[in-house]
Amino acid sequence: MAYAVKEMFLTLQGEGVQAGRRAVFLRFAGCNLWSGREQDRASAICRFCDTDFVGIDGLGGGKFADADALAAAALDFWGDGAEGRYIVLTGGEPMLQVDDALVDALHAGGFTIAIESNGTLPVHPGIDWVCISPKAGSDVVQRSGHELKLVWPQPGVGHSLAEVDGMAGWAFAHHLIQPLDDAHAVDNARAAIALVMDRPQWRLTVQAHKYLGLR
Numbered sequence: 001m002a003y004a005v006k007e008m009f010l011t012l013q014g015e016g017v018q019a020g021r022r023a024v025f026l027r028f029a030g031c032n033l034w035s036g037r038e039q040d041r042a043s044a045i046c047r048f049c050d051t052d053f054v055g056i057d058g059l060g061g062g063k064f065a066d067a068d069a070l071a072a073a074a075l076d077f078w079g080d081g082a083e084g085r086y087i088v089l090t091g092g093e094p095m096l097q098v099d100d101a102l103v104d105a106l107h108a109g110g111f112t113i114a115i116e117s118n119g120t121l122p123v124h125p126g127i128d129w130v131c132i133s134p135k136a137g138s139d140v141v142q143r144s145g146h147e148l149k150l151v152w153p154q155p156g157v158g159h160s161l162a163e164v165d166g167m168a169g170w171a172f173a174h175h176l177i178q179p180l181d182d183a184h185a186v187d188n189a190r191a192a193i194a195l196v197m198d199r200p201q202w203r204l205t206v207q208a209h210k211y212l213g214l215r
């Protein structure tokens with residue numbers, strides 16, 4: 001299968017339990033919850049996305065003919081050294097494109113594979129670190145994994161507190177709250193902190209890369 005990749009880059013994971021870890025980010029083009037066009041944002045299921053995932057024109061992006069070609073490009077971004085190779089599959093929605101061939105090729109390249117997914121598609125069982133970030137109004141089918149990372153608050157109707165308490169029972173090792181980054185970031189952080197103070201099953205995570213000048 002061919003893969004449509006928006007961009008690829010080497011950075012530190014900025015979010016979640018693996019924050020601070022050196023990682024190649026592989027950002028796939030396209031998402032099933034928003035077209036990525038600004039004129040569609042207000043009518044999309046997911047309306048707060050902070051990412052451009054349209055097209056294949058980013059740095060390190062392109063159309064990759066097969067899994068070996070994509071894994072080879074990821075290894076180039078990692079550079080020298082076989083120690084601690086870590087790749088984060090993101091997007092857009094990576095599960096629209098991730099398949100057996102890619103998982104096998106990345107493992108053959110020595111990568112530990114992490115994914116950032118909205119959970120509306122089952123995550124590939126070969127992935128080593130599963131982060132699911134539910135979006136209000138979507139049907140989350142992937143309710144197990146390593147970390148559940150809920151953006152809070154979500155604009156519009158959002159999740160009810162009853163839904164949040166329900167998610168605390170989903171089979172994840174870690175339950176995380178990530179403040180929504182928009183024009184009201186300070187208020188959002190306050191709301192996220194208040195939620196965690198009331199519900200100690202949840203922990204706060206922040207998008208550290210945005211404070212550190214990392215991609």
Ligand SMILES: C[S@@+](CC[C@H](N)C(=O)[O-])C[C@H]1O[C@@H](n2cnc3c(N)ncnc32)[C@H](O)[C@@H]1O
Binds near residue numbers: 048092149151181
């Ligand atoms: C751009 S998404 C791509 C992966 C996948 N589509 C998803 O939503 O999980 C990567 C992560 O950024 C989070 N995110 C997107 N926009 C955000 C925002 N404005 N503030 C905080 N987190 C955001 C998502 O919830 C997700 O955890």
Ligand SMILES: Nc1nc2[nH]cc(C(=O)O)c2c(=O)[nH]1
Binds near residue numbers: 011051090091215
């Ligand atoms: N540094 C860094 N960490 C991240 N963690 C999740 C990200 C994403 O967009 O999926 C992201 C990102 O875009 N940059």
Ligand code: SF4
Binds near residue numbers: 033
């Ligand atoms: S599901 Fe993820 S990639 Fe898609 S629009 Fe929402 S945050 Fe962005």
Ligand SMILES: [Mg+2]
Binds near residue numbers: 050051
């Ligand atoms: Mg991001």
